[in-house]
Amino acid sequence: xxxxxxxxxxxxxxxxxxxxxxxxxxxxxxxxxxxxxxxxxxxxxxxxxxxxxxxxxxxxxxxxxxxxxxxxxxxxxxxxxxxxxxxxxxxxxxxxxxxxxxxxxxxxxxxxxxxxxxxxxxxxxxxxxxxxxxxxxxxxxxxxxxxxxxxxxxxxxxxxxxxxxxxxxxxxxxxxxxxxxxxxxxxxxxxxxxxxxxxxxxxxxxxx
Numbered sequence: 001x002x003x004x005x006x007x008x009x010x011x012x013x014x015x016x017x018x019x020x021x022x023x024x025x026x027x028x029x030x031x032x033x034x035x036x037x038x039x040x041x042x043x044x045x046x047x048x049x050x051x052x053x054x055x056x057x058x059x060x061x062x063x064x065x066x067x068x069x070x071x072x073x074x075x076x077x078x079x080x081x082x083x084x085x086x087x088x089x090x091x092x093x094x095x096x097x098x099x100x101x102x103x104x105x106x107x108x109x110x111x112x113x114x115x116x117x118x119x120x121x122x123x124x125x126x127x128x129x130x131x132x133x134x135x136x137x138x139x140x141x142x143x144x145x146x147x148x149x150x151x152x153x154x155x156x157x158x159x160x161x162x163x164x165x166x167x168x169x170x171x172x173x174x175x176x177x178x179x180x181x182x183x184x185x186x187x188x189x190x191x192x193x194x195x196x197x198x199x200x201x202x203x204x205x206x207x208x
Contacts, residue, residue: 006042007042007197007200007201008042008043008044009038009041009042009043009044009080009081009193009196009197009200010043010044010045010078010079010080010081011035011038011043011044011045011079011080011081011082011083012045012046012047012048012075012076012079012081012082012083013031013032013034013035013045013046013047013048013082013083013084013085013127014031014048014050014072014076014082014083014084014085014100015027015028015031015047015048015049015050015051015085016050016051016084016085016086016087016093016094016096016097016100017049017050017051017085017086017087017094017096018051018087018089018094018095018096019051020049020051020052021049021051021052024172025049025172026087026129026161026170026171026172027085027086027087027094027127027129028047028049028085029171029172030085030127030129030159030160030161030171030181030185031047031083031085031127032047033177033182033185034083034085034125034127034159034185034188034189035047035083037185037186037188037189038081038083038189038192038193040189041189041190041193041194042193043080043081043189043193043196045079045081046075048072048075050072050096050099050100051096053068053072054066054067054068055067055068055069055072055099055100055103056068056069057099057102058102058103059102059103059105059106060103060106061073061106061110069103073103076119076122077118077119079122080121080122080123080196080199080200081122081123081124081125081192081193081196082122082123082124082125082146082151083124083125083126083127084097084100084124084125084126084127084142084146085126085127085128085129086126086127086128086129086138086142087128087129087130088128088129088130088131088132088134088135088138088162089130091132091134091137091138092134092137092138092141093128093138093141093142097142101142101145101146101149104119104145104146104149105148105149107119107149107150108148108149108150111207114206114207115206115207116150116203116204116206116207117149117150118150119149119150119151120150120203120204121152121199121200121203121204122150122151122152122196122199123151123152123153123154123157123192123195123196123199124146124151124152124153124157125153125154125157125158125159125188125192126138126139126142126143126146126157126158126159127158127159127160128158128159128160128161128162129160129161129162129170129171130160130161130162130163131162131163131164131165131167131168131169131170132162132163132165133162133165134162135158135160135161135162139158139160143157143158152195152199154188154191154192154194154195155191156184156187156188156191157188157191157192158184158188159181159184159185159187159188160181160184161174161178161181
């Protein structure tokens with residue numbers, strides 16, 4: 001087994017449900033399942049529910065006045081993998097997810113001594129839940145934004161579940177995880193951990 005298969009990794013999942021704890025959350029459940037799948041590939045970490053923290057609106061690293069983002073940002077920068085988990089609302093990522101993306105926008109101005117964004121070499125993945133079709137559109141929106149702010153994405157870097165249109169059953173209400181979703185989560189974890197190890201051992205070149 002070579003070094004890229006054994007290097008320990010850190011990950012964090014940001015849950016973008018609109019509901020603070022202790023309210024149940026399908027986005028939280030899928031994020032926790034994804035982190036559990038990542039742990040099978042040597043990834044340790046935690047889950048943060050954004051609604052539990054005072055993340056201020058804006059596009060800066062620190063918006064001041066008790067802004068909780070700087071601490072969350074430190075966690076992200078200390079990890080190799082970022083998982084972003086969101087429900088679908090009106091065909092779009094939750095407003096909480098959009099706020100996270102807006103705060104990550106500040107990373108475009110932050111670089112290391114070789115001109116690379118501090119997020120270079122970090123790998124992102126996405127979890128999506130909802131009761132209407134739209135998981136591909138939501139993941140596409142987040143994929144582009146995450147790539148813009150410096151994250152890399154492995155093949156099949158999304159796991160999702162969407163319920164039947166016009167019905168009220170949530171992911172968390174299911175008796176068991178559907179095989180298709182479980183399979184997508186497993187693939188996401190394997191590919192994301194593999195890419196993170198590859199980038200950890202062979203960083204991107206300096207930016208010109």
